[in-house]
Amino acid sequence: MISTLIWLVAVVTFGAVVPIVPTGAAVSGAAAYAAHQNPVNVVLVILAGAGGAYVGDLAMYAMCRWGGEQLARRLHWLRDPERVARMEKRLRERQISMLLVSRLLPGGRVPVLLAAALMGMSWKRFAMANGPACLLWSTLYAAIGIFGYAIFPEPWQSVLAAVLLVLLISQTMSTLSRRRGA
Numbered sequence: 001m002i003s004t005l006i007w008l009v010a011v012v013t014f015g016a017v018v019p020i021v022p023t024g025a026a027v028s029g030a031a032a033y034a035a036h037q038n039p040v041n042v043v044l045v046i047l048a049g050a051g052g053a054y055v056g057d058l059a060m061y062a063m064c065r066w067g068g069e070q071l072a073r074r075l076h077w078l079r080d081p082e083r084v085a086r087m088e089k090r091l092r093e094r095q096i097s098m099l100l101v102s103r104l105l106p107g108g109r110v111p112v113l114l115a116a117a118l119m120g121m122s123w124k125r126f127a128m129a130n131g132p133a134c135l136l137w138s139t140l141y142a143a144i145g146i147f148g149y150a151i152f153p154e155p156w157q158s159v160l161a162a163v164l165l166v167l168l169i170s171q172t173m174s175t176l177s178r179r180r181g182a
Helices: 002-017 023-037 041-074 081-093 095-104 109-118 123-151 155-181
Strands: none
Touching: 002 023, 002 041, 023 041, 023 123, 023 155, 041 109, 041 123, 081 095, 081 109, 095 109, 095 123, 123 155
């Protein structure tokens, strides 16, 4: 179980910096597997997932603060400058809730982190607000893994179901977001 947790932290940290990695699926799959081993291990999966997300978000925030708009344009993060401006406005009004929601919505985290960096949100404020967001995110995805555990008797079935469910949810949310934006 220790090696699984170490890999989970590494994958989620990397995925937080490279947003194409399905980190939610990793947490869900690990939770499904852990639930078959010992249900108490799911708490460790939640903490490992949240820790990886937190470290990755700090790294991403550092990149956004250091590189600013120039780096964002180079990496094609700043496709819609108006969206980032809207995010900055919302962040000024309600920082913590925006960070919480951005962690849960596919494609929402990077624009919010970029907006927070560009508006000059302090490191301390970001670090304190992002902790609960990462914990909530990890708990949600672990719950999806537990759902797979509750339905399927074999660990591999639970893991596969959890991963597929996360990918389906992410794809549906992304499609809805694109339609709403259009």
